[in-house]
Amino acid sequence: MNELKKNCLECGVAIRGRADKKFCSDHCRNAYNNMLNRDSKNLVRVVNNRLRKNYRILDGFALKDGKTTTTKTKLLDKGFDFEFITSLYTTKKGTVYYFVYDLGYLPLENEYYMIVKRE
Numbered sequence: 001m002n003e004l005k006k007n008c009l010e011c012g013v014a015i016r017g018r019a020d021k022k023f024c025s026d027h028c029r030n031a032y033n034n035m036l037n038r039d040s041k042n043l044v045r046v047v048n049n050r051l052r053k054n055y056r057i058l059d060g061f062a063l064k065d066g067k068t069t070t071t072k073t074k075l076l077d078k079g080f081d082f083e084f085i086t087s088l089y090t091t092k093k094g095t096v097y098y099f100v101y102d103l104g105y106l107p108l109e110n111e112y113y114m115i116v117k118r119e
Contacts (some may be wrong), residue, residue, distance in 0.1 A: 050084040051100055058103040061115050072111040089118075 006015045010028035015021050023029040034041075057078045061068050075082075082098075089097040089104065097104045099118065106114040 047084065050081055051086060054080055054084050054100045055103060058100060058105065058115055063115065063117055066119070067114055067116045069108070069112055069114050072113060075105075075113065 006021070007013065008015055008024040008028050009022050010032040011024065013024045015024050023032065057075065057080045060078070061070060084100070085098045086101055087099045089099060091097075095106065097106050097116065102118045104116050104118060106116065108114055
């Protein structure tokens with residue numbers, strides 16, 4: 001039989017085994033794919049960390065009947081970033097709630113915010 005020699009896409013070592021194999025080992029396959037996805041994974045990691053921190057901050061407020069109020073200053077002092085939310089909810093009256101997963105906030109007057117939990 002006439003075998004076609006292929007080399008590992010990561011390290012260049014000759015590959016033995018199946019004809020459609022691209023890597024010599026799991027280590028090389030993982031290293032190659034990590035290198036390809038490094039930039040996009042970093043962005044996803046940064047956004048997820050920011051969302052997680054915002055969620056922890058909102059979750060740190062004791063809710064009574066599923067809601068409470070706080071000030072913008074208190075949120076900012078804890079490190080809350082208003083740029084990172086997961087969804088918006090607009091009521092029939094046009095009121096817009098900003099959510100980080102199931103916890104949200106509603107801007108009120110004088111830089112107060114109502115924090116709510118979606119059921």
